Amino acid sequence: MAELIDHRVEDRFLAAYERYQSLNGTSEPLSDLSKKAIERFAEIGFPARKNESWKYTNITPIIGRTYQMASTARAATKGIAGLTTHVAVFINGRFTPEASQLDQLPPGVSVKSLSATAEHELVQTHLGNYADYTDESFTALNTAFLKDGAVISIESGCKLDHPVHIIHIVANDEATIVQPRTLIHAADHASAQIIQSTEFRGSTSLLMNAVTEIYVGNEAHVDFLDLQVGTPHVSRITNLSVYQKSQSKFESDVFTFGGELTRNNLSILADGENCESLLHGLFMARGNSHIDNNTFVDHAKPNCYSSEYYKGILDHQSVGVFNGKVLVREDAQLINAYQTNRSILLSDTARMYSKPALEIYADDVKCSHGATTGQLDKDGLFYLRSRGIPEEEARRLMLTSFAGDIIEKAPVASLHELLYDHVECMLR
Amino acid sequence: MKSILEIRGLKASVEDMPILRGIDLTVNAGEVHAIMGPNGSGKSTLASVLAGNEDYEVDGGTVEYLGKDLLEMDVDERAREGVFLAFQYPIELPGVSTMNFLKQAVNSVREHRGQKPLGAAELLRLAKEKAALIELDTRLKQRSVNQGFSGGEKKRNEIFQLAMLEPTLAILDETDSGLDIDALRSVANGVNLLRTQERGFLIITHYQRLLNYIVPDFVHVIAGGRIVRSGDKELALELEKRGYDWVQEELAA
Ligand SMILES: Nc1ncnc2c1ncn2[C@@H]1O[C@H](COP(=O)(O)OP(=O)(O)O)[C@@H](O)[C@H]1O
């Protein structure tokens, strides 16, 4: 790598691409897409800080590191105790059916590897169709290195009995980049809950750059819950792109606890009438953690509803960012779109940048947005203490309640206790 | 007779503005003291200082509570030692479940008293029993603490907490304001049931009305940060008749 050090940081990724291709060969159906993506990446490069949507998040230290492309490994997981799910395991960014537990899937539901299904019509039609590699650097990078991934398909009218739990296991002993890819297709009237979480087993720098595309068919219903418990050497960029057909319902619940740098990109295109889109998020950071939630809801058709609610608790020198944009296109009348972001700063040095934004081209809409950032309510704290509750516990009680607001919205009730445990852990 | 509270020459200020200018007051076990006075005379300030609100600066004097220096104790420590303030303006705590709040409060106090903590079922049973005492709508327990409660519901909830925590010294700050006559009666009835030989009450009120239901042993009038007059329940009636101008005029004379 030494000879590359003077080059643009992008060039290192371009060189890595060449090596990666010659080492791994090309699996034909995906190579076209991958080639287009790397060409596009070569043009756009990484986002500069003058790019409005990256204004408060400096990725230079993260992308400037020398990473290895993740190698394959063996690992096993017990999953989350008390949670009945179908488990899809990714090891070091690669979907690994042998480590997964998918033999109890109900009829009409399949979880397959992308490489094995690359020629299927479903993949051909949808892969790369929603995650925009032409404009998003990290999506382009993920797509360029695309070799495999998971394809979750819920056929028309079928229903998942238990959630599919995507578990990413990352076991790295040197600085590594992993780029998992998932395509979820819920056909008309289908319904599914998907949970995604990560088990980090390494102790050196890790950059995870994940892309998930979700197609939600007519009258289909998909819940996607992402749970991220980071450590100070883990950075994660998630790109979740959702496409909704008419009368569909989609809910995203993003829980981010700690980590070095996290950027959650969530974009939803509501491309049918009477769509419902719910976007919930809870982020908690301390130390030097940086958590950036960037959402985009595109209302292209009339009569839709979207509601966005993000809450954050920031301690020490941590930084939180919320960039939420709602676009209501010209013909999208009768849209109800709401955005709220509330954050609590526990120290004088923690910072929160909150920018909810509305861009409306239709005239008959109901939209609102609001952001508040403040300290823990002093009067509330006094009230609790005046009932005998020690200060530390009173603070915890208030903060847990603040966070619990989002937890209680999460669709998989059996996960709530675990989420409260993580909140508790972050407050200790 | 056992003394619960001994206030000597208490002076306090808020934002450098002196409010209490030397309060002397003794409350013995089993006594109910009413504190009356015009708006802005310092009644809530006295209550806040006793509860340990750090917005108020103590500039002088001493407060002994059961022989200990009350002013040395933290807010929550005072509460665990048995001091309870029913707030004039109870705070709403969105998202904090009432049962969770009660559990933590009751068990903090119990632990301090060397009693074993109550489990969920025992707590629920206790809460039911105490809520009945003051006719509190038990459905309120399903909500966040005070959130969306009406003024009257908030006040009842304060007395309900008083009943749950069984303090030695109960301070009620204008619990009667904002209550209609029925609510006033049931709250007063609850308080009367809580009057015991061991417990002392400081009942702050602007109007004599409440004292028809909770009959005090002593009545004190605060004006300008001092107790300007003390007497028995007749004093409250006289005040009702002659108004606060009377004591203030007398003071000025
Ligand atoms: N937190 C505070 N900040 C500023 N001024 C206060 C505060 N609390 C009380 N005061 C002032 O102190 C005086 C006494 O107030 P208070 O004790 O509430 O009176 P009361 O309860 O008898 O009506 C008033 O002039 C009031 O404006």
Ligand SMILES: [Mg+2]
């Ligand atoms: Mg007052």
